[in-house]
Amino acid sequence: MAKLFIDANNKKSLIEPEIYGHFSEHLGRCIYEGLYVGENSDIPNINGMRKDVVSALKEIDIPVLRWPGGCFADEYHWKDGIGDKAKRKKMVNTHWGGVTEDNSFGTHEFFELCRQLGCKAYVNGNLGSGTVQEMSEWVEYITFGGLSPMSELRKENGSEEPWTLDYFGVGNENWGCGGNMTPEYYGNEYRRYQTYVRQYDSERPVKKVCCGPNVDDYHWTEGVMKTCFDHTPEHLHGLMDLLSLHYYTVPGVWEKKGSATEFDTEEWYKTLSKALYMDELINRHSAIMDQYDPEKKIGLSVDEWGNWFDVEPGTNPGFLYQQNTVRDALVAGVTLDIFNKHSDRVKMACLAQMVNVLQSVILTDGDKMLRTPTYHVFHMYRHHQGAELLESYIDGAGQSGTEDCKVPSLHESVSIKDGIITITVNNLSCDKAEDLEINITGAGDSEIIEAKIVSDKMDAYNTFENPDKVIEKDFDGCSKDGDVIKLTLPAASVVELRIK
Ligand code: AHR
Secondary structure (H helix, E strand, O other), rough: OOOEEEEEEEEEEEEEEEHHHHHHOOOOOOOOOOOOOOOOOOOEEEEEEEEHHHHHHHHOOOEEEEOOOOOOHHHOHHHHOOOOOOHOEEEEOOOOOOEEEOOOOOOOHHHHHHHHHOEEEEEOOOOOOOOOHHHHHHHHHHHHOOOOOOHHHHHHOOOOOOOOOOOEEOOOOOOOOOOOOOHHHHHHHHHHHHHOOOOOOOOOEEEEEOOOOOOOOHHHHHHHHHHHEEOEEHHHHHHHEEEEEEEEEOOOEEEEEOOOOOOOOOHHEEEEEEEHHHHHHHHHHHHHHHHHHHOOOOEEEEEEEEOOOOOOOOHHHHHHHOOOOOHHHHHHHHHHHHHHHOOOOOEEEEEEEOOOOOOOOEEOOOOOEEEEEHHHHHEEEEHHOOOOOEEEEEEEEOOOEEOOOOEOEEEEEEEOOOOOOEEEEEEEOOOEEEEEEEEEOOOOOOOOOEEEEEEEOOOOOOOOOOOOOOOOOOOOOEEEEEOEEEEEOOEEEEHHHEEE
């Protein structure tokens, strides 16, 4: 039988709540329809934000939201999205379906959304096609409390007080859609642009995010770090707080990624194996960062991750709308476990994307809304937010898979907060239950205070007709026998136990 060993005395690193962050781009029906319907919509809303969606999102404790893109960010001119909505300039969203963007959701609306969600704000600036002045003025508009041209403009537009800008991204994917730059060129541009991301309020510093690599582009990480490094790590720390990493799980090839709902066992394991690759990516990019930042003061921000499948048949290919099955739940579970285990370096991560795009937690159709299996995993895992990672490992679980593709059968992470231990375990096998024995050192006389599970057939999913097919349920497959907890994880399951 597989055994999970936990050392409650060995606290490793703080799991920043921001690891459970989300991403919302002006793409398809993420912002418009999904989050924002406007004040005059028949769909119940508060200041234009959908009540049903905001209320569901609040239940998973959203820590941070990234906006406005993505590729959209490097084409976005923030001044087009402020002031009287009827007069706002329109633009073509060239990346995503060529649709007309009316800019009715802009800076004020984004901060209103963050206020309603109770989350931190991560704004991504435009380095690819914008100017230093434009970026600098945006930060002034958002954060300056005194008398200045931009703060006056903000007040004219109805916001007397500045907002808290927690994170600011200096460009997005500048190796690709953000300008096709070389790492050295971007590194120099980054140094220049970030200089003008001023800190107007020492009590509320803006953390600067430098554009990091795509997948395994170690050359980019090395080139940007080297270009930004100037004599000492301390100097570098003044320049950047985080470096981004983008990695999507694509089971097939880019031209034919695979269906979100129709897949076989081979594709199940291929997807999970590709999701597990995140571990190697973090290890290797972090090792490069270590050379310039040995104390790990610069965080890795995996601010785009998740499954990327073919769009749902009959939907706009530029809108990236896909369904979400138990396979997505498992990818979310193992990926969040990987982030937890790397919480000494990974300080933020944003699932792409929050609503109606890629691996979403919420899907909408008109006034209808559903929570995806991924949503339920985020709900269970919320207890890891702000907890301390505990040393843990699984022995004797073996592997599951096909001849060509194998993955570890079980995958876990464990944390402690306020004396409560949270254990999350995934059974990656799509057809075989796994017995597990859990041994905890240093927990004294403890009880299981909560046991939850998300599980179903590997390709089960929620529809607007049957929105609760795959949900988080109470888990009755575990028991405590003296110091040992025994459980049987059903095939294709994500389980959470809380011990006190
Ligand atoms: O999330 C969709 C797109 O993927 C983003 O706009 C871009 O940054 C990435 O390539």
